[in-house]
Amino acid sequence: xxxxxxxxxxxxxxxxxxxxxxxxxxxxxxxxxxxxxxxxxxxxxxxxxxxxxxxxxxxxxxxxxxxxxxxxxxxxxxxxxxxxxxxxxxxxxxxxxxxxxxxxxxxxxxxxxxxxxxxxxxxxxxxxxxxxxxxxxxxxxxxxxxxxxxxxxxxxxxxxxxxxxxxxxxxxxxxxxxxxxxxxxxxxxxxxxxxxxxxxxxxxxxxxxxxxxxxxxxxxxxxxxxxxxxxxxxxxxxxxxxxxxxxxxxxxxxxxxxxxxxxxxxxxxxxxxxxxxxxxxxxxxxxxxxxxxxxxxxxxxxxxxxxxxxxxxxxxxxxxxxxxxxxxxxxxxxxxxxxxxxxxxxxxxxxxxxxxxxxxxxxxxxxxxxxxxxxxxxxxxxxxxxxxxxxxxxxxxxxxxxxxxxxxxxxxxxxxxxxxxxxxxxxxxxxxxxxxxxxxxxxxxxxxxxxxxxxx
Amino acid sequence: xxxxxxxxxxxxxxxxxxxxxxxxxxxxxxxxxxxxxxxxxxxxxxxxxxxxxxxxxxxxxxxxxxxxxxxxxxxxxxxxxxxxxxxxxxxxxxxxxxxxxxxxxxxxxxxxxxxxxxxxxxxxxxxxxxxxxxxxxxxxxxxxxxxxxxxxxxxxxxxxxxxxxxxxxxxxxxxxxxxxxxxxxxxxxxxxxxxxxxxxxxxxxxxxxxxxxxxxxxxxxxxxxxxxxxxxxxxxxxxxxxxxxxxxxxxxxxxxxxxxxxxxxxxxxxxxxxxxxxxxxxxxxxxxxxxxxxxxxxxxxxxxxxxxxxxxxxxxxxxxxxxxxxxxxxxxxxxxxxxxxxxxxxxxxxxxxxxxxxxxxxxxxxxxxxxxxxxxxxxxxxxxxxxxxxxxxxxxxxxxxxxxxxxxxxxxxxxxxxxxxxxxxxxxxxxxxxxxx
Numbered sequence: 001x002x003x004x005x006x007x008x009x010x011x012x013x014x015x016x017x018x019x020x021x022x023x024x025x026x027x028x029x030x031x032x033x034x035x036x037x038x039x040x041x042x043x044x045x046x047x048x049x050x051x052x053x054x055x056x057x058x059x060x061x062x063x064x065x066x067x068x069x070x071x072x073x074x075x076x077x078x079x080x081x082x083x084x085x086x087x088x089x090x091x092x093x094x095x096x097x098x099x100x101x102x103x104x105x106x107x108x109x110x111x112x113x114x115x116x117x118x119x120x121x122x123x124x125x126x127x128x129x130x131x132x133x134x135x136x137x138x139x140x141x142x143x144x145x146x147x148x149x150x151x152x153x154x155x156x157x158x159x160x161x162x163x164x165x166x167x168x169x170x171x172x173x174x175x176x177x178x179x180x181x182x183x184x185x186x187x188x189x190x191x192x193x194x195x196x197x198x199x200x201x202x203x204x205x206x207x208x209x210x211x212x213x214x215x216x217x218x219x220x221x222x223x224x225x226x227x228x229x230x231x232x233x234x235x236x237x238x239x240x241x242x243x244x245x246x247x248x249x250x251x252x253x254x255x256x257x258x259x260x261x262x263x264x265x266x267x268x269x270x271x272x273x274x275x276x277x278x279x280x281x282x283x284x285x286x287x288x289x290x291x292x293x294x295x296x297x298x299x300x301x302x303x304x305x306x307x308x309x310x311x312x313x314x315x316x317x318x319x320x321x322x323x324x325x326x327x328x329x330x331x332x333x334x335x336x337x338x339x340x341x342x343x344x345x346x347x348x349x350x351x352x353x354x355x356x357x358x359x360x361x362x363x364x365x366x367x368x369x370x371x372x373x374x375x376x377x378x379x380x381x382x383x384x385x386x387x388x389x390x391x392x393x394x395x396x397x398x399x400x401x402x403x404x405x406x407x408x409x410x411x412x413x414x415x416x417x418x419x420x421x422x423x424x425x426x427x428x429x430x431x432x433x434x435x436x437x438x439x440x441x442x443x444x445x446x447x448x449x450x451x452x453x454x455x456x
Numbered sequence: 457x458x459x460x461x462x463x464x465x466x467x468x469x470x471x472x473x474x475x476x477x478x479x480x481x482x483x484x485x486x487x488x489x490x491x492x493x494x495x496x497x498x499x500x501x502x503x504x505x506x507x508x509x510x511x512x513x514x515x516x517x518x519x520x521x522x523x524x525x526x527x528x529x530x531x532x533x534x535x536x537x538x539x540x541x542x543x544x545x546x547x548x549x550x551x552x553x554x555x556x557x558x559x560x561x562x563x564x565x566x567x568x569x570x571x572x573x574x575x576x577x578x579x580x581x582x583x584x585x586x587x588x589x590x591x592x593x594x595x596x597x598x599x600x601x602x603x604x605x606x607x608x609x610x611x612x613x614x615x616x617x618x619x620x621x622x623x624x625x626x627x628x629x630x631x632x633x634x635x636x637x638x639x640x641x642x643x644x645x646x647x648x649x650x651x652x653x654x655x656x657x658x659x660x661x662x663x664x665x666x667x668x669x670x671x672x673x674x675x676x677x678x679x680x681x682x683x684x685x686x687x688x689x690x691x692x693x694x695x696x697x698x699x700x701x702x703x704x705x706x707x708x709x710x711x712x713x714x715x716x717x718x719x720x721x722x723x724x725x726x727x728x729x730x731x732x733x734x735x736x737x738x739x740x741x742x743x744x745x746x747x748x749x750x751x752x753x754x755x756x757x758x759x760x761x762x763x764x765x766x767x768x769x770x771x772x773x774x775x776x777x778x779x780x781x782x783x784x785x786x787x788x789x790x791x792x793x794x795x796x797x798x799x800x801x802x803x804x805x806x807x808x809x810x811x812x813x814x815x816x817x818x819x820x821x822x823x824x825x826x827x828x829x830x831x832x833x834x835x836x837x838x839x840x841x842x843x844x845x846x847x848x849x850x851x852x853x854x855x856x857x858x859x860x861x862x863x864x865x866x867x868x869x870x871x872x873x874x875x876x877x878x879x880x881x882x883x884x885x886x887x888x889x890x891x892x893x
Contacts, residue, residue: 007692161760161812169811173760176600176817186601192850195600316695319647348647348663355755356518358603365620366648368694369660372668372702373647375684379672425686432679442676446683449670451691451699 006276006313007364010452012417016310017041021415022456023272023304024048025103027325028415032103041306048104049297051140059100066337067092070128074154074211077125085125090351091337093131094344097320098327099334108139108296110320111271113352114359116150116182118159120352126155126211127352143264143294144255147182151251154207160357163206165199166219175199177357179254185266188259190228197227201246215244228253261289265299270362272303274312281308314455316364319347321456322374326381326448329413332392339389343380347373375449382445397440402430405440409447422450509634509873510796510829511741512749513734513784514624514652516610517777519758520602521801523821524843524854525765526568526774527589527835531561534843538808542763542815553766558582562591562835565765567774570782577778581785581826585833588891590863592820592837594803594856598849600817602758605802610651612861612881621655623861623880624749627868628656630876638746639704645733650751658701659749665736666714668706681706712743723787730754731780738788741795754780757801761812781826789827796827796871800860806852807843820854823863829871831893862886 013019021028021036024045036044047054064071067088069080077085097106112135120127130153138146150156157163160174175198180186204220207213220243224234230253232246254260265285269277285299292298317325323344327334334340344350348370354360361367384390397405406426410418430443447453528544529535536543544565547557555563556574570576581587597614599605608614612623621629624642633641642659644650649661662668670680681703688699717739719725725735730752737750756773763770781797788795804821820841826832838857841847849855865886868874877886 007695161814164761164810164812164814166811171760171810171812171814172816180601180603186599186604192600356602356758361648365654365694369644369649369698369702370647370663371695371698372670372706373663375670375702377671379670379680383672421690422687425683428686429679429683433676438673442672442680445672446680446687449680449684450687451695454695 006274007316007455009312009314010417010419010455012419014417016306017044018415018417019309019312020045020304020306023309024107025328026097026107026321027328027413027456029328029331030411033415045301045304048102049140049300051102051105054101056100056102059096062099063092063095066095070132072128074126074129075209077128078210080125082124085128086120086352087338087341089120089128089131090344091341093351094320094324094327094340095334095337097324104300105140107271108300109135111268112139112146114354114362115267116146116156117354117357117359118155118352119355121355123155123159126158129153129211130155138296140296140300143260143289143296144252147178147255148248148251150182151178151205151247152213154211154213157205157207157213162202165203165206167200167203167221168219170196170199170203170221172196172199175202181357183254183263184257184259185263188257188263194227197225198250200225201227201232201250204243205247215241215247217241217243228257255294258286258290261286261294264294265289268296268299269303272300273308275315275362275364276313315362316367317454317456318360318362318367319349319370319374320344320351320360322454323347323377323381325453325456326378329448330381330392330444331412332381332384332390333387334390335387336389339384339386340381343377347377371454374454378445378448379442382441382448392441392444394437394440394444397444398435398437402435403427405430405435405443409444413447414452419452422447422452426450508794510794510827510871511634511747512624512627512867512872513737513795513797514749514751515781515797515799515824516606516650516652516751516753517757517799517801518602518606518753518755519801520605520803520805520817521757521821522759522763522765522770522805522815523591523801524804524807525565525763525770527558527562527591527822528555528565529561529591529840529843530555530557530563532840532843534807534845538843540809541813542765542809544765558589559835561840562589565771565774567765567771568778570778577775577782578785578824580782581789582833584790586785586789586826586828586830588825588830588832589835590823590825590837590858590860590891591835592841592854592856593823593858593860593863594820595860596856598819600803600819602802602817607651609800609802609860612864613883616882619882622650622652623864623868624652624751625655625659626880627872627874628653628659628749630879631872631874633658633746634748635746639701639708640745640747642747642749642751643737643740644751645736646751646753650753652751653749656749658697660698660701660705662705662709664732665709665712665740668709670706708745712739712745714739719783719787720791721786723783725783725787726776726779728776728780730776731783734780734784738784741788741793759805759814760810760816761814763809763814781824785826792828794828796825796829796867798826798864798867799824800864804854807848807854808852818853819849820856823860825863825867825891827871829893830867831891836889836891858889859884859886862889863891866891 017036069088134149134153161171162174165171172195176195179190200221204216217240222235225232266282288299288302433439530546545551545554547555547563555565556569557563568577569579597608610622611619613619642656644653644661646661647663725731733752740747759770800823801821805815805818841855861881861884865877866888870892
């Protein structure tokens with residue numbers, strides 16, 4: 001295996017618009033492709049960016065009814081069953097990604113929940129509020145707002161041990177990761193001394209009660225600090241709540257730092273466009289960050305342009321993306337999501353379960369070998385026909401000939417650009433046995449298993 | 457393995473490497489030369505396929521394991537002054553949680569030694585001189601970032617962003633297979649391939665080898681696997697090789713009876729992810745299917761708060777680590793299989809505990825090597841640097857006195873019979889410390 005290389009797109013992926021749909025959605029359904037064709041390249045991108053104008057009532061009504069805990073405050077969730085809270089957050093996240101029309105928004109929710117990754121084993125119910133009030137609130141907003149919200153998020157402060165830090169013994173975990181992973185990047189120009197100083201600046205940032213942010217002046221380190229070229233003079237406990245301003249000042253410095261502009265731009269380019277962005281691309285997007293105050297929509301608009309996209313390499317779907325795409329393509333009737341959620345664990349990307357703060361990898365060489373679990377999942381989803389969990393309806397596929405069934409698979413699973421090798425192999429399979437429900441389901445399973453379905 | 461041949465050995469891996477080296481693939485965004493550098497053709501391959509070399513099990517303790525709890529220097533007085541709440545009591549203390557003396561200077565906590573008398577855990581392997589501890593070890597790169605430090609440790613060369621293969625991957629790529637017909641030479645017991653193994657031929661991540669199947673109706677399974685082989689035959693790498701290796705491995709693992717496996721010496725693997733992983737590796741080794749390397753991870757070492765190596769969080773992590781490896785020792789190594797185990801962590805932790813009864817990211821730590829070919833029963837260091845503040849790196853951390861590559865390189869050369877050390881560990885001239893027999 002040749003690691004870290006990029007993979008050119010299939011010859012059949014001729015349409016630039018089709019590439020855009022693949023990048024901003026979890027899979028090109030017929031409805032999505034039709035919408036994009038109506039609106040054109042810029043029109044469709046704007047439609048997805050201006051997500052609040054897309055009516056999502058049906059999905060949110062379903063979420064509110066199936067997973068009611070997610071609307072609750074931390075005070076209520078504290079006394080709820082922890083397994084239920086976890087399952088509801090996981091299941092609703094999959095459901096929204098699959099069935100919301102706000103596809104780009106949910107692609108970015110996934111991106112930011114990795115960027116600000118937290119492990120529910122450690123933070124438990126606190127993550128519900130973080131996902132709601134930090135990630136989903138700001139996913140297509142301004143990066144500085146999201147970073148600051150995250151720094152005030154009880155879940156994040158608990159996850160990275162900020163809640164353990166105090167003047168007499170600062171804990172460096174959060175101070176390090178906010179620079180390394182959230183803003184400047186590991187090569188962003190900070191030192192171990194900066195980590196130590198920032199940890200002292202942030203002493204007192206903690207939580208109280210069942211999960212409310214508080215600045216506690218009694219455990220703040222009021223001595224003078226110097227970090228990243230800034231000197232913070234000594235204060236005194238009599239300043240009380242004003243002590244939080246030291247930290248706010250440093251957050252402001254971090255979000256305005258040139259390294260942050262480059263680091264966030266690089267990560268967004270890697271997410272949306274290519275595993276190997278060029279210096280030109282990074283500089284261009286970093287300029288947009290600086291000019292717009294870290295406006296995420298503006299950055300996406302600059303990244304997904306019709307010059308870069310047609311020559312971008314393919315990206316490998318991670319298990320979450322792969323599973324969500326299979327739901328969009330099979331378009332099942334969903335009663336409960338328990339089975340599907342369990343399948344995502346088998347695929348290796350159980351939600352909110354990556355224990356280190358870097359988030360799940362988005363690298364071909366990491367996921368490429370993990371192919372058998374995908375094939376196993378494909379045979380499960382295609383066979384599901386349960387009125388109490390998930391039911392995939394194959395009536396339309398059986399209405400005509402085997403050839404027509406494969407044509408329909410092309411439309412529903414591959415945006416009408418299914419590679420020829422896959423078409424021929426599917427035709428061979430579907431014609432290799434009696435044309436019935438079982439054979440059709442197996443053929444759908446193979447479509448989900450196919451090479452072309454693993455990429456976007 | 458003394459014979460060395462400069463000419464083409466005719467083996468498949470070598471030819472693949474050479475081709476990758478000399479072809480400039482237009483499809484490759486990163487050129488093959490960046491992956492396999494220019495001096496590759498100098499690689500030396502043995503003609504001897506019927507080798508007596510060891511199988512290697514590589515363990516990564518992810519999160520920065522606190523070497524001063526795993527193997528605590530009770531005779532260094534600064535250990536106790538630096539750790540007022542989380543130190544292991546001396547072996548001659550009266551406390552029920554006292555440590556177990558190893559050599560008059562270092563001790564195991566009970567989580568590593570089974571009990572206060574040292575009747576379990578890793579003590580049998582240590583007493584049988586099959587377990588070696590290296591202390592004050594680590595990497596030259598002084599990053600305290602988990603992710604940078606893990607990356608460069610797994611790659612096997614500090615701070616070289618262009619090198620993307622792992623040291624174990626390069627080992628496998630530069631030595632003929634133990635069994636030329638084996639469909640699977642190595643596995644990472646993980647959902648995705650660990651960086652240590654990247655670059656290895658015929659190598660897959662398999663999170664659960666006991667359940668590796670494409671599912672669906674048995675009657676159509678062969679036909680469906682046939683679809684995969686056709687559909688992926690034209691796929692771009694790395695998916696093409698992964699898919700073909702996977703179809704072969706599905707058929708291979710079907711033949712292995714994991715459920716009916718009986719351990720030797722009444723070994724009991726803990727029912728933890730680490731214990732189950734080692735059990736699966738043991739089954740594969742004993743099934744003689746051609747596995748020659750496995751990468752297994754154990755997390756839980758990032759002990760920023762409430763570390764508690766005597767009864768709490770780190771106690772349980774160490775207990776899982778030692779009991780799982782002890783079962784593997786009794787089941788596989790003590791019964792005569794030629795297997796070497798190595799365990800590393802990306803860095804150690806601050807000498808002084810923090811205000812949360814934990815420890816923040818540090819530098820020097822311990823590593824372990826275990827096997828019949830390891831000169832164990834010892835804790836080796838290069839001039840213990842001591843824990844007095846003036847002797848600490850940056851005034852806070854145990855210094856790194858032994859580069860971890862010295863240990864791995866000796867094992868690669870002496871136990872894995874691979875002479876290509878400059879390929880496995882580029883730009884590094886290892887010092888052999890006599891860690892193998």
